[in-house]
Amino acid sequence: MTPVDFIRDLFNPDLAFLPKALLIAVMSAIVCGVVGCYVVLRGMAFIGDAVAHAVFPGLAVAFVVSGSLVLGGTIAGVITALLVAAFSQNRRLKEDSVIGVFFVAAFALGIVIISRAPGYAGSLQQFLFGSITGIPDRDVFVVGLTGVVILLVAFLLHKELVAVTLDREMARSVGLRTFWLDIVLYVMVTLAVVISVQTIGNILVLALLITPAATARLLTDRLGVMMFLAPVIGGVSALVGLYLSWSWDLPVGGTIVLTLTAVFLGGWLLAPRHGLLASRMRLVRGAA
Template sequence: MSITDFLADLFNPDLAFLPKALAIAVMSSVVCGVVGCYVVLRGMAFIGDAVAHAVFPGLAIAFVLQGSLVLGGAVAGIATALLIAVFAQHRRVKEDSLIGVFFVAAFALGIVIISRAPGYAGSLQQFLFGSITGIPDRDLYTVGFTGLAILAVVFLLHKELVAICLDREMARSIGLRVFWLDIALYVMVTLAVVISLQTIGNILVLALLITPAAAARLLTDRLALMMLLAPVIGGGSALVGLYLSWSYDLPVGGTIVLVATAVFLLAWLFAPRHGQVLRRWREWRAQVGAAVSQEGASSFRGVRTGDG
C-alpha cells in the first residue's frame, strides 16, 4: 500500500477506528519515550514489565463491569506501585524482589478474575497483544489528558527524578523526598504503560517503554537531547509500524516494536560516538596510525644511524 492510499484510509469515514488507533499509538509512544528515559537511567527496565503485569487485574475488573480499561488499569497499577514503594522502605528485602512478588501476584489475580467472565478468551488476547479496532472515543480523550498530565509532572520534577535515578543516596543526603519521588516515578510508569495497552498489548508494552530510550541513550550523552530523541523515536516507530501493519495485514503491536528495535540496532551499529561499526573503525585507524608512526620512527633512526 502506498502512503497516499494509507492517508486516504485515515480520512475514510468507514475506517474511523484507524485515525484513533494512530493517535493513541503515537501519543502513548511519545509519553513512553519520555518516561522510559528515567527507567533506562535508573537501570530498572524490569519495572516496566512488572507494571504491565500489575495493571492486569484492573483491566479484568473493568472488562467485567464494562468500564474504562484505561481507568481500571491505572487504578490497579497505582495501587500496586504504592504497595511496592511502602514495602521498599524496609531494606531487608530489595526493591526488585518486592516487584517480583507483588506485580506477578497482581497479574495472577487478573487471570483469575477474567477467567470468570463470559467470553474472556477473546478479550484476553486483546489485553495481551493489543488491538486497533473498537477503541472508544472516551479512551482517546483519556489517553490524551493522561499523557499531558504525565508530561507536566516530568516538566515540574525533572531535576529531582534525574537525581534519584542516578544516585538515590546522594539525593537523600541533599534533602530530596526520595519516597515520594519514587511513588511519582512508579505512577508515571504505570500510567504510561496503561495508555499503551490499547495498541501495543500487555506483553509488548515493555519494548515501547525501553527501546526508544535505549536507542536515544546510544545516540547522545546529553540527557536533554536524549529526552527529545526518545519520544521522536517512539512516535516515529508507532507511525511507521501502524502504516506497515495496515499495508501488509500484520499485528500492529508487534510491527511497532520491530520498527523500534530496528532503530535501536541501527543506533547500536552506527551511533556517532557509541556505535560498534564507527568505534571499530576509529580503533582500526588508531592502530594503523600508531603502526605508521612507529615505522616512520624506525626509518628515521635507521637513516640517522647510516649518516653517523
C-alpha cells in the first residue's frame, strides 16, 4: 500500500475507526514522549513498567462495566501506589521488592477480572497488545483532554520537576516539596500509560514511554531540545507504525514499537556526539 492509498483510507467513511486510531496513537505518543523525558532522566524505567501493570485491574473493571478507562486506570494506579508507600514503611523490605509484589499482583487481578467478561480471549488480547478497531468517539476526546492536562501540568511544573529529577537534595534544600512532586510525576506517568493502552497495549506501552525519550537523549545534551525531540520521534513513529501495520496487516502495537526501536538503533549508531560511529571517529582521530 502506498502512502497515497493510506491517506485515502483515512478519509474513507467505511473505515472511520482508522483516523480515530491514528489520532489516539499520535496524541498518546506525544504525551508519552514528554513524560518519558522525566522518566529517562530519573532512571525510572522500572517504575514505568510497574505502573503499566498497576493500572490493568482498573482498566479491566472499567471495561466490564462500560465505564471510563482513563478513570478506572488512574484509580487503580493511585491505590496501588498508596499500598506500596504504606508497606514500604517496613524497612526490612526494600521498596523495589514491595513494588514487585503489588504491581504484579495488580496485573494478575486485572486478568482475573477481565476473564469474567464476555469474549474473554479477545478482550484480553486487546488490552495486552492493543487494537485499532472499536475505538469509541468519546475515547478520542478523553485522550485529547487528558493529554492536554498532562502537558499543561508538565509546562507549569517543568522547573520543579527538572530540579527534583537532576538533584533531589538541592531541590529539597531550596524548599521544594519533593514528595508531592514525585506524586505528581507518578500520576502523570499513570495517565500517560492509560491513554496509550488501547492503541499499543498494556505489555508494550513502556516502549512508548521510554524509547522516544531515550532516543532524544542520544541526539542532544540540551534538555529543552530533548523535550521537543521526544514527542516528535514518538508521534512520527506512531504514524509510520500505523501505516506499516495497516499496509501489511500487522499488529499495531508491535509495529509501532519496532518502528520506535529502529529509530533508537539509528540514533545509537548515527547520533552526532554520542553515536557509535561518532565515538569510533573520535578514537581514530585521537590515535592519529
